[in-house]
């Protein structure tokens with residue numbers, strides 16, 4: 001990476017991407033979001049799945065409020081050009097990029113930190129994690145795609161409650177509102193996320209791409225268009241590995257599906 005604000009490590013097929021501003025609780029300033037985008041692109045080029053986590057006490061305290069305050073200073077120069085939507089662009093490269101991303105979260109997952117976690121495809125929370133949208137208390141609004149992405153996950157009533165009352169959700173409560181899919185003991189989120197990412201990496205990459213890129217778009221379509229889109233994708237030419245996978249099942253060589261305990 002061009003900075004040390006984000007760490008990057010490739011372990012087999014899985015890229016580990018870590019927010020690395022622990023002294024500022026991984027508050028997201030422009031440089032960190034830019035470095036995150038670079039890490040995501042690198043992972044998309046060389047990994048089959050990625051894990052996104054935060055170094056230090058928390059996953060992320062959200063938008064860097066000091067950076068925003070400096071921008072709101074009445075004496076700050078008006079930007080010469082309208083800034084590009086760095087957050088939207090970067091978070092979309094996670095949500096609709098080349099590979100599935102599992103977020104491993106702990107401690108604060110708030111504001112833009114929650115918007116970032118929501119851009120991942122699966123969230124693993126350890127028991128220290130708490131989720132919130134304190135924008136109302138800070139006099140600002142969601143700006144990292146949360147109005148679309150978080151609202152789609154938890155629905156308007158829950159999001160309105162979180163934003164209006166400042167309600168925080170624990171890791172276990174987060175599962176009930178679908179913000180998290182797994183809860184693990186403190187300190188175990190990254191290990192669980194890596195285990196999931198390794199499983200994901202074994203799938204057909206073509207199917208993974210459809211799950212991360214086609215399915216979410218269907219949410220934006222009518223019933224009829226959704227079914228048509230499904231037909232286009234299920235009938236599309238498949239990579240040679242699909243036939244190998246089918247044959248492996250038919251030859252009784254595939255790992256059997258087991259009833260959960």
Ligand code: 1HE
Pocket residue numbers: 023024025027028057058060061062063064065066067087108110111112113133134135138140141142143144
């Ligand atoms: C920060 C930030 C930040 C911490 N921007 N500097 N986000 C929030 O409203 C959450 C604000 N942060 C907190 O509520 C707390 O910091 C935490 C609960 C996350 C962690 O508490 P704690 O006791 O572990 O840490 P701390 O002592 O509060 O913070 C440590 C340092 O990080 C301190 O700086 P220092 O120089 O005094 O050591 C804090 O100022 C700094 N810090 N959070 C800047 N967010 C695109 S729209 C998205 C809109 C939003 O994200 S709104 C939500 C913003």
